Amino acid sequence: MENVFREAVRELESGKQGVLATVVRTKGSTPQKPGAKLWVREDGSAVGTLGGGCVEGDIWYAAKTMLRAHAPAEVREYLLNEEIAARDGLICGGTMYFLIDPVYQRQPVLSYAKEIRDAYDGGKTVALGTLAKAPKGSSAAVGAKVFFHENGKQEGTLGNSDLDSAVKIKARELMAYGKCEYLSLENGAEVFVEAYTTPPQLVLMGGGHISKALAPIAKILGFRIFVLDDRPEFANRDRFPEADLTVVGSYRDDLSKFPINSNTFVIIASRGHQYDDMATEAALRSKAGYIGLLGSRRKSILIFEEMFRKGIPEDRINSVHAPVGLDIGGRTPQEIAVSIIAEILAVRLGGSGAPMKMDQKLVQKAKEKALSGASR
Numbered sequence: 001m002e003n004v005f006r007e008a009v010r011e012l013e014s015g016k017q018g019v020l021a022t023v024v025r026t027k028g029s030t031p032q033k034p035g036a037k038l039w040v041r042e043d044g045s046a047v048g049t050l051g052g053g054c055v056e057g058d059i060w061y062a063a064k065t066m067l068r069a070h071a072p073a074e075v076r077e078y079l080l081n082e083e084i085a086a087r088d089g090l091i092c093g094g095t096m097y098f099l100i101d102p103v104y105q106r107q108p109v110l111s112y113a114k115e116i117r118d119a120y121d122g123g124k125t126v127a128l129g130t131l132a133k134a135p136k137g138s139s140a141a142v143g144a145k146v147f148f149h150e151n152g153k154q155e156g157t158l159g160n161s162d163l164d165s166a167v168k169i170k171a172r173e174l175m176a177y178g179k180c181e182y183l184s185l186e187n188g189a190e191v192f193v194e195a196y197t198t199p200p201q202l203v204l205m206g207g208g209h210i211s212k213a214l215a216p217i218a219k220i221l222g223f224r225i226f227v228l229d230d231r232p233e234f235a236n237r238d239r240f241p242e243a244d245l246t247v248v249g250s251y252r253d254d255l256s257k258f259p260i261n262s263n264t265f266v267i268i269a270s271r272g273h274q275y276d277d278m279a280t281e282a283a284l285r286s287k288a289g290y291i292g293l294l295g296s297r298r299k300s301i302l303i304f305e306e307m308f309r310k311g312i313p314e315d316r317i318n319s320v321h322a323p324v325g326l327d328i329g330g331r332t333p334q335e336i337a338v339s340i341i342a343e344i345l346a347v348r349l350g351g352s353g354a355p356m357k358m359d360q361k362l363v364q365k366a367k368e369k370a371l372s373g374a375s376r
Helices: 002-013 053-069 082-087 109-120 161-175 209-220 273-284 297-309 314-318 333-349 360-374
Strands: 018-027 037-041 046-048 074-079 095-103 126-133 145-149 154-156 180-184 190-196 201-205 224-229 245-248 264-268 290-293
Touching: 002 018, 002 037, 002 046, 002 109, 018 053, 018 126, 018 190, 037 053, 053 074, 053 095, 095 126, 109 126, 109 145, 109 190, 126 161, 145 161, 161 180, 161 190, 201 209, 201 273, 209 224, 209 333, 264 273, 264 333, 273 290, 273 297, 290 333, 297 314
Parallel strands: 201 224, 201 264, 224 245, 264 290
Antiparallel strands: 018 037, 018 095, 037 046, 074 095, 126 145, 126 190, 145 154, 180 190
16 A cells, blocks of 8 residues: 555656546455555556456446546445356455545545545554545535544644544554544445554564564564564574664663653563563553563563553553464474464454464365256
8 A cells, every 4th residue: 555655646747637446345265355556647547456357347447437537536346256266266256345436636645645645654543534535414525534543633624623533543543553444324324444554563572583584574564563572682683684783781771772652562581580570661651552571471470560560551561462473383593473363463463363264164165066067
């Protein structure tokens, strides 16, 4: 999505028009999930993706047609039946809903797109709400927008102060991790809310074997990497070439040397219980949105007891992922690193961490269909 907004800014600054197509809702198995975007330029070329194949081609064509006709924004439903999916080699059969949103005037979209671009670059967190269906009795148009800043400032409106307030509440929830959500409200309104923040950050408090295994995986996934250890040989660029910053310092005092925010994931993996105590307290007193503590349940309980003695609020202690990671049976540093990053992604992306294995009924259905076809 980042490249889409950067291109939209460039195009709009040069006085050109375009169409922003967004996946706002899905049902079943689909090639892309909500938030995927495609920017269609005046000349018909595009940047971004909606999943490829016939899906993207049809929406791309609709966007070009809409731009030529100067038509208003609309939401389109796209059913991926078995025939269409098979034609493009897609193993899916769900339904996708697209907001096709032409931009004929530079403002306010250019202003919003610049703010979103800046959020990706480390600026303030922002959120955008776009009307997909007007509430009952409202004349508001599909595509109407309301924009929220980190400090609560609002720009634009969806035409109804109560609706704006409802969207603002949801926007504040989504800002922590830069997530998106489709709202269906009691008054009939439907709004796609997207939040944008800095790239996710991973702070490794301890530069041991597991942290060394974690860093390259997280880097591939787009995380900024920070390493803190009180030993120079464990916190340096030679050991962690993926790191954006390494600090040799105190677990108690030097976490503040990193730009900690709600999109920061802290993994506590120091070399001993006393250091884990200091690291955990520092992390809990920071703004980090996720804290994971490596080690046994017994060690975690002992550290929690110490945190209660230190006066850390119970809800903050409850937020710690301890022991950190999903239960995949990992034993080696690399296997444990995979379990940790899997849990981080589940938290960040809203997944459950549960297996995605199909229900036996679906397997039986496939068997019956195959056998009935063979008997003809």
